[in-house]
Amino acid sequence: xxxxxxxxxxxxxxxxxxxxxxxxxxxxxxxxxxxxxxxxxxxxxxxxxxxxxxxxxxxxxxxxxxxxxxxxxxxxxxxxxxxxxxxxxxxxxxxxxxxxxxxxxxxxxxxxxxxxxxxxxxxxxxxxxxxxxxxxxxxxxxxxxxxxxxxxxxxxxxxxxxxxxxxxxxxxxxxxxxxxxxxxxxxxxxxxxxxxxxxxxxxxxxxxxxxxxxxxxxxxxxxxxxxxxxxxxxxxxxxxxxxxxxxxxx
Numbered sequence: 001x002x003x004x005x006x007x008x009x010x011x012x013x014x015x016x017x018x019x020x021x022x023x024x025x026x027x028x029x030x031x032x033x034x035x036x037x038x039x040x041x042x043x044x045x046x047x048x049x050x051x052x053x054x055x056x057x058x059x060x061x062x063x064x065x066x067x068x069x070x071x072x073x074x075x076x077x078x079x080x081x082x083x084x085x086x087x088x089x090x091x092x093x094x095x096x097x098x099x100x101x102x103x104x105x106x107x108x109x110x111x112x113x114x115x116x117x118x119x120x121x122x123x124x125x126x127x128x129x130x131x132x133x134x135x136x137x138x139x140x141x142x143x144x145x146x147x148x149x150x151x152x153x154x155x156x157x158x159x160x161x162x163x164x165x166x167x168x169x170x171x172x173x174x175x176x177x178x179x180x181x182x183x184x185x186x187x188x189x190x191x192x193x194x195x196x197x198x199x200x201x202x203x204x205x206x207x208x209x210x211x212x213x214x215x216x217x218x219x220x221x222x223x224x225x226x227x228x229x230x231x232x233x234x235x236x237x238x239x240x241x242x243x244x245x246x247x248x249x250x
Contacts (some may be wrong), residue, residue: 098174
C-alpha cells in the first residue's frame, strides 16, 4: 500500500472511530480481534468492470470489523456495528460516496454468535454482488440464520437507526449512512411487500409491539396481535398523506 493510500485509509478509519464513540460510546470488543486500519491494497477503479473484478476477491467480509457495544446509559440493548464497508476500497472516490456508502447496526436483547453470522452474511452480499442496502430494502433468507436450533426469522429489512439522527455522515473519502438491520418473520415480510411504505409501517408496528429496533430471533409475529388490523389501517392512512396519490385525495 502506498503512503498516500495508507494515509487516506487511516484518516477514514480514525474519523469513523471518533464518530462511533460519539454515537454509541466505547465498544466492549470486536471481531476480528485486531482493530486497526486494513492493509488491503486500495484499487484504482475507473469503470464498473474494475469494481466487478474486485468484488469477492480483493476484499471479503473478513476485512469488515464488527464492533460490539454492551448496554449502557445510552441504549438498553446490545449493539453490533460494522466498521469497514465505508472504507476507500475503490480509491479516494468522487467525494460523494464512501466505499459502499453505509455501515450496518444490529440490536439484540442478549449477546451471542448469530449476530456475527447475520452481519457477515450481509457484508458478503454487499462485497460480492455490490448489493445496495438502504432504508426501505428488504432481504429474505435462502438458508437458516443458525446452523442448528429453532429460529423464526425469515429475513431482514433496513431502516434508519435511531442513534444516528443525522443519517448521513462525512468521511475523508465521502459520505456514508449508518443504517439499522431489523429481523422479520415471513408474514411480516409479506406485509412489507404489500405496499410501497411497507418498511416504514413495519418499523412503526414493531415499536407499537415493544420491540423497537431490537431483533429477537425467537419472538412471535406481530401480525397476530389482536389490535394489529386497526393499527395497520391507521399507519397506512398516515403514510398515504406523503404519497402523490394520497396528497391528491386530501
